[in-house]
Amino acid sequence: MPGHLARRFQQIAVAVFLAEVEAAGFDLTPVQYAALAAIAANPAIDQITLAGLIAYDRTTITGVIDRLAQKGLVVRQASARDRRSRELLITEDGQQTLAAVTPAVEAAQRLMVRGLSEAEATQLTRLLQKAIAAANDLSRAPLREGTPER
Numbered sequence: 001m002p003g004h005l006a007r008r009f010q011q012i013a014v015a016v017f018l019a020e021v022e023a024a025g026f027d028l029t030p031v032q033y034a035a036l037a038a039i040a041a042n043p044a045i046d047q048i049t050l051a052g053l054i055a056y057d058r059t060t061i062t063g064v065i066d067r068l069a070q071k072g073l074v075v076r077q078a079s080a081r082d083r084r085s086r087e088l089l090i091t092e093d094g095q096q097t098l099a100a101v102t103p104a105v106e107a108a109q110r111l112m113v114r115g116l117s118e119a120e121a122t123q124l125t126r127l128l129q130k131a132i133a134a135a136n137d138l139s140r141a142p143l144r145e146g147t148p149e150r
Helices: 002-023 030-041 047-053 061-070 092-112 118-138
Strands: 074-078 086-090
Touching (some): 002 092, 030 092, 047 086, 086 092
């Protein structure tokens, strides 16, 4: 069944990600990496927009950001546009960590599909994207693509 296979592949993906990242000397989870990369690509993004960009639950993204801030990889600052909102910025340590850990993340991605040819891995990715896009609205944390509003 596709649901069972998706769950199994997700278990494998997380295990491989964590092993590769730890072997490279880093302590980051897949969602922490995704958040860090999204913050780097979208300076001054707010947490709600970040949650949408990485398809993560809005209420639990706070814990992810708390852990990244505790590690000194991101900072929160008051928004110039809305005093109630906080903007996220990657720190210099965060930039260095992102650059240094990315090769391990890329290695993990290759390892996850090691039983497939390059064409099959590309096809798997395309099919997963297609299935996810078609069911995105069914998710408790749907992906919200596009440029964050500023």
